[in-house]
Amino acid sequence: SQTIHQWPATLVQPVGSPLSLECTVEGTSNPNLYWYRQAAGRGLQLLFYSVGIGQISSEVPQNLSASRPQDRQFILSSKKLLLSDSGFYLCAWSLGRDSGNTIYFGEGSWLTVV
Amino acid sequence: GNSVTQMEGPVTLSEEAFLTINCTYTATGYPSLFWYVQYPGEGLQLLLKATKADDKGSNKGFEATYRKETTSFHLEKGSVQVSDSAVYFCALSGGSGSARQLTFGSGTQLTVLP
Numbered sequence: 001s002q003t004i005h006q007w008p009a010t011l012v013q014p015v016g017s018p019l020s021l022e023c024t025v026e027g028t029s030n031p032n033l034y035w036y037r038q039a040a041g042r043g044l045q046l047l048f049y050s051v052g053i054g055q056i057s058s059e060v061p062q063n064l065s066a067s068r069p070q071d072r073q074f075i076l077s078s079k080k081l082l083l084s085d086s087g088f089y090l091c092a093w094s095l096g097r098d099s100g101n102t103i104y105f106g107e108g109s110w111l112t113v114v
Numbered sequence: 115g116n117s118v119t120q121m122e123g124p125v126t127l128s129e130e131a132f133l134t135i136n137c138t139y140t141a142t143g144y145p146s147l148f149w150y151v152q153y154p155g156e157g158l159q160l161l162l163k164a165t166k167a168d169d170k171g172s173n174k175g176f177e178a179t180y181r182k183e184t185t186s187f188h189l190e191k192g193s194v195q196v197s198d199s200a201v202y203f204c205a206l207s208g209g210s211g212s213a214r215q216l217t218f219g220s221g222t223q224l225t226v227l228p
Contacts, residue, residue, distance in 0.1 A: 044158075051214070090158065099145060099207040100163070100208075105159070106157050107156060108156065
């Protein structure tokens with residue numbers, strides 16, 4: 001069966017420091033991969049999605065970037081964190097192109113920028 | 115583009131009460147509709163989904179029917195339990211947006227008291 005792993009689970013970083021959140025999916029090939037952010041008390045915002053290695057689409061202009069160095073690996077990065085980057089980051093995956101295909105989420109990473 | 119409007123919370127119910135969380139959407143074409151649940155401190159889990167008009171999704175006693183005439187996908191449960199306390203998100207994919215991306219509502223916090 002397919003599983004998704006995301007780490008670290010929690011992170012406290014000072015303003016201006018770099019960020020790297022990593023996500024891997026097991027048990028499938030060529031998944032669509034996503035990074036979402038959930039700010040405190042708010043809904044989910046799609047940050048990036050990828051349909052293949054090296055193919056990244058950005059939904060929201062921001063201080064973050066994403067990379068997909070391998071088929072089942074998706075990395076969220078920042079060179080210099082801002083206070084507004086604090087939030088709950090969720091990696092997710094799906095298969096295929098149909099709208100009815102379920103998107104599965106990881107357990108999330110709590111980022112606090114201080 | 116696509117949008118989802120969800121009943122605002124928080125919602126507080128007593129155990130065994132009837133639950134309805136309203137969800138309406140805006141999209142052209144035939145989107146797929148989802149309900150996700152987020153338990154405290156965790157990622158999102160798919161609760162149920164429906165991919166075409168008049169379909170009923172169901173899981174763990176929860177139900178929602180895809181109503182194209184009213185563009186709605188209301189979540190219902192006949193008798194809630196304390197363990198149902200969580201945040202519930204309505205979402206859609208497809209329609210006038212990408213088939214591979216989810217558009218979320220803002221979430222509804224449900225608290226069930228014993």
